[in-house]
Amino acid sequence: MIHIRRAELSDAAQIQRVYASSGTYAGTLQLPHPSLDMWQEKLRHFPVDDVLLVAIYDGVIVGTAGLHTEKKQRRAHAATLGIGVADSFAGRGVGTALLTELLEFADNWLPVLRIELHVFCDNAAAVHLYQKFGFEIEGTHRAHALRHGNYADVYSMARLHPRQPLLPLQQR
Structure with a gap:
């Protein structure tokens, strides 16, 4: 069974291993060979208004999902989503479990109207996952990332x- 919870500083080494998976960094904008120091620093300075969840299977972190809220006032209703799943757990429901919990959190506890993401066009499994949760393709960015x-x-x-x-006035 997959357990979902917020990431903690002590998770840095396990998160680093998730993003060391070749499929994980290739499917995200992460670079190969992430260091433990880099992940410790990221977690130490993770914005308090953002959310980073981890998926745990049999005591081991096998994926992460983050929701990063926009800081500009006119975009405060929007957030950006990112997910990474260890290669050995791809296709085993980790992404679904993470996305279910993250969207429940966003829909019921945050003033987020719009959630945005970028996904590589050739990542059919991820596109299918996002569409299953109501995400729609709004456009294509050509030559977006190396x-x-x-x-x-x-x-x-x-x-x-x-x-x-x-809004409160509309509820009356």
Whole structure:
């Protein structure tokens, strides 16, 4: 069974191992060979308004999902989503478990109307996962990121809150 919780500083070594998986860093904008110091520093200075969850299977962290809120006032209703799953756990429900919990958190506890992400166009499994949760492709960014020596395209995807929250005056 997969257990989801917030990431802690003591998780740095296990998160570093997740992102050392070749499929994980190739599917994200992470670079190969992440250091433990880099992950400790990231977790130490993780913005308090953002959320980083870890997926744990049999006591081992096998994936992460983050929600990064926009800091500009006019974009405060939006957040960016990122997920990474260890290669050995791809296709085993980790992404679904992380996304379920992260979206429940965003929809019920944060003033987030819009969640955005980028996903490599050739990552059919990830595109399918996001579409299963209501994300829609809004466009294609050509030559968005360098990956394996080639520039790769990404889809820009987004999801609006399924029950667009009413403002207090609208609830009367």
